[in-house]
Amino acid sequence: xxxxxxxxxxxxxxxxxxxxxxxxxxxxxxxxxxxxxxxxxxxxxxxxxxxxxxxxxxxxxxxxxxxxxxxxxxxxxxxxxxxxxxxxxxxxxxxxxxxxxxxxxxxxxxxxxxxxxxxxxxxxxxxxxxxxxxxxxxxxxxxxxxxxxxxxxxxxxxxxxxxxxxxxxxxxxxxxxxxxxxxxxxxxxxxxxxxxxxxxxxxxxxxxxxxxxxxxxxxxxxxxxxxxxxxxxxxxxxxxxxxxxxxxxxxxxxxxxxxxxxxxxxxxxxxxxxxxxxxxxxxxxxxxxxxxxxxxxxxxxxxxxxxxxxxx
Amino acid sequence: xxxxxxxxxxxxxxxxxxxxxxxxxxxxxxxxxxxxxxxxxxxxxxxxxxxxxxxxxxxxxxxxxxxxxxxxxxxxxxxxxxxxxxxxxxxxxxxxxxxxxxxxxxxxxxxxxxxxxxxxxxxxxxxxxxxxxxxxxxxxxxxxxxxxxxxxxxxxxxxxxxxxxxxxxxxxxxxxxxxxxxxxxxxxxxxxxxxxxxxxxxxxxxxxxxxxxxxxxxxxxxxxxxxxxxxxxxxxxxxxxxxxxxxxxxxxxxxxxxxxxxxxxxxxxxxxxxxxxxxxxxxxxxxxxxxxxxxxxxxxxxxxxxxxxxxxxxxxxxxxxxxxxxxxxxxxxxxxxxxxxxxxxxxxxxxxxxxxxxxxxxxxxxxxxxxxxxxxxxxxxxxxxxxxxxxxxxxxxxxxxxxxxxxxxxxxxxxxxxxxxxxxxxxxxxxxxxxxxxxxxxxxxxxxxxxxxxxxxxxxxxxxxxxxxx
Numbered sequence: 001x002x003x004x005x006x007x008x009x010x011x012x013x014x015x016x017x018x019x020x021x022x023x024x025x026x027x028x029x030x031x032x033x034x035x036x037x038x039x040x041x042x043x044x045x046x047x048x049x050x051x052x053x054x055x056x057x058x059x060x061x062x063x064x065x066x067x068x069x070x071x072x073x074x075x076x077x078x079x080x081x082x083x084x085x086x087x088x089x090x091x092x093x094x095x096x097x098x099x100x101x102x103x104x105x106x107x108x109x110x111x112x113x114x115x116x117x118x119x120x121x122x123x124x125x126x127x128x129x130x131x132x133x134x135x136x137x138x139x140x141x142x143x144x145x146x147x148x149x150x151x152x153x154x155x156x157x158x159x160x161x162x163x164x165x166x167x168x169x170x171x172x173x174x175x176x177x178x179x180x181x182x183x184x185x186x187x188x189x190x191x192x193x194x195x196x197x198x199x200x201x202x203x204x205x206x207x208x209x210x211x212x213x214x215x216x217x218x219x220x221x222x223x224x225x226x227x228x229x230x231x232x233x234x235x236x237x238x239x240x241x242x243x244x245x246x247x248x249x250x251x252x253x254x255x256x257x258x259x260x261x262x263x264x265x266x267x268x269x270x271x272x273x274x275x276x277x278x279x280x281x282x283x284x285x286x287x288x289x290x291x292x293x294x295x296x297x298x299x300x301x302x303x304x305x306x307x308x309x310x311x312x
Numbered sequence: 313x314x315x316x317x318x319x320x321x322x323x324x325x326x327x328x329x330x331x332x333x334x335x336x337x338x339x340x341x342x343x344x345x346x347x348x349x350x351x352x353x354x355x356x357x358x359x360x361x362x363x364x365x366x367x368x369x370x371x372x373x374x375x376x377x378x379x380x381x382x383x384x385x386x387x388x389x390x391x392x393x394x395x396x397x398x399x400x401x402x403x404x405x406x407x408x409x410x411x412x413x414x415x416x417x418x419x420x421x422x423x424x425x426x427x428x429x430x431x432x433x434x435x436x437x438x439x440x441x442x443x444x445x446x447x448x449x450x451x452x453x454x455x456x457x458x459x460x461x462x463x464x465x466x467x468x469x470x471x472x473x474x475x476x477x478x479x480x481x482x483x484x485x486x487x488x489x490x491x492x493x494x495x496x497x498x499x500x501x502x503x504x505x506x507x508x509x510x511x512x513x514x515x516x517x518x519x520x521x522x523x524x525x526x527x528x529x530x531x532x533x534x535x536x537x538x539x540x541x542x543x544x545x546x547x548x549x550x551x552x553x554x555x556x557x558x559x560x561x562x563x564x565x566x567x568x569x570x571x572x573x574x575x576x577x578x579x580x581x582x583x584x585x586x587x588x589x590x591x592x593x594x595x596x597x598x599x600x601x602x603x604x605x606x607x608x609x610x611x612x613x614x615x616x617x618x619x620x621x622x623x624x625x626x627x628x629x630x631x632x633x634x635x636x637x638x639x640x641x642x643x644x645x646x647x648x649x650x651x652x653x654x655x656x657x658x659x660x661x662x663x664x665x666x667x668x669x670x671x672x673x674x675x676x677x678x679x680x681x682x683x684x685x686x687x688x689x690x691x692x693x694x695x696x697x698x699x700x701x702x703x704x705x706x707x708x709x710x711x712x713x714x715x716x717x718x719x720x721x722x723x724x725x726x727x728x729x730x731x732x733x734x735x736x737x738x739x740x741x742x743x744x745x746x747x748x749x750x751x752x753x754x755x756x757x758x759x760x761x762x763x764x765x766x767x768x769x770x771x772x773x774x775x776x777x778x779x780x781x782x
Contacts, residue, residue, distance in 0.1 A: 002570060002572055002573075003572055006573045096536060097535075097536050255573065309573070
């Protein structure tokens, strides 16, 4: 497969997954801000910006930090390259460039999503229609992933699409966890101590795993188990371990070439997620662990780019 | 006595011509609502498949559907056989001419064509001098535009030897007709065209450097914003080869390679759909981002084939066109089977005088123009337009030719008021490899506006399926 084509497909899938994750983060932020205590208000509002690394840009675009401005910036601002709007735009743009290799259902899903998002009034999204909008974004992403899985021929296009989706998802899960860990548990002594049940529940909901937690652990919500679920639980499809199962599977199917450095790192990460114990993770420091994982995910992205997709 | 345009379906006495009879019967029997319903279905299908073209000058990158008319144009087998002979003859002579002007230049020495007409032509490429091409083929894919005069006789309106487009519409139109009206195909034998992509691939592989044992072919496109991008993608997909952009290709160790996920892969034949000037920024336009640096040197070393070859424009230029019948006589020692349309060359003082005087009756064209741009249709033009064009001709007479306003034959076509005759032309595609191949028929373009003679899709023309029937 042409590197340029693989690059488009990889990024098309990443952008769509990113749009979904941003909707998830905004959804949970809205909840925390509306129902949470005032003293953590600003931290909660800052979290989405630090997860996406857009604090600087936000300050350029807005004077004050409140929920409507944050949603406006993260959902619909076309000047913000990580906004949902921008992600949907680029997903569609990438698809357009390789349209002849996609199934018509895939193309139509992305095209229709893009046409619809442009017609959604800003006032609704930053007002009472926020939740409805986030749900719509998640639905469109589910639809796209399902349509892709259900229609595209099993070949390199499929492989690079899966690789993009799950690399993006792994990155996102690690970021959400890291930012929340940081805010909620500033010191190691507090781990398992003064936990705010509500905040941890919101975190679980942001990755659609509140019910999963109950079902798998049949227990109260303890941060260590939340971390276990989001990092090591491969039955939970948004966990790091589950994402890396998919990343490894996709890379296994991608035909090799001389530069195997991307595969090597992916397999190493996969092994680390398979054989580590959550107690060990906490002993070494959850934040340190997540920082290392995020660095590795970033490095893996660069190596994939170099080995298969061509210059950035 | 003034005659009207040639009606392809009906003879002068109103009787339906024999080869149109099956279709006319079917039209008469089929309820209008059913046909209208099928037309809506066709629109929907074309939209869904995304058979679109980008329109230049329209708000950047806009895509439009080329209107598809559901009434086919029918050509009897015998008539097509004659046409095919004429097309083979013409393209053979044009390829001989191209080989000649880049080698011995016998035709110039013999004084059949003025040397300056060829050598000072901006499409003439000195880079091609002395280069040996497999099978001596320069224009592997040629699209020859034909029109019918009032007496029904076919004439060549122009030769397209660079990057002729439209064949994807020919194929999609047929697919659509078979899907919408299968019963029509049961009534008479329509010669198939579906094997065109296979023939094209065979033609391209035949152009490969002799050393390439299992030649790799790629289609080179300027990208998704080009007006014919759909066709580039379509042909690559149909042939099962890669669709590449300039940035996907690079030159190393004397060969052209594609950047792929498994590393560099050598390319032996490039079916390029970008103009000469943009092919290689090191050799031609330096500002070209569409091309491949170093491509020309690989080409000249015989390590990659380009289809069509560089420099074919010197043979399809409208100022060269008047000499094609002479080329046929010179190289093949045959009389031309297909005639040219009479053409006045404004570079000749006598012709210029005539053209300036009769502008309101003539069609005036730029010699390098295409796509219906840069032309004036005298009888349809306003006085101010004619005056503006006149001063442009006077400023640079050699840049213009003129032809009589042809009436163009008509075919029944669906229009808002029902079925009415509309003007059509025909573009058959001639493939030259080891042998010359054609599929029966070609692309019929139709001017949908009443009385209009402009069939170009960029100017509101539509297309029809073209049937060659027994």
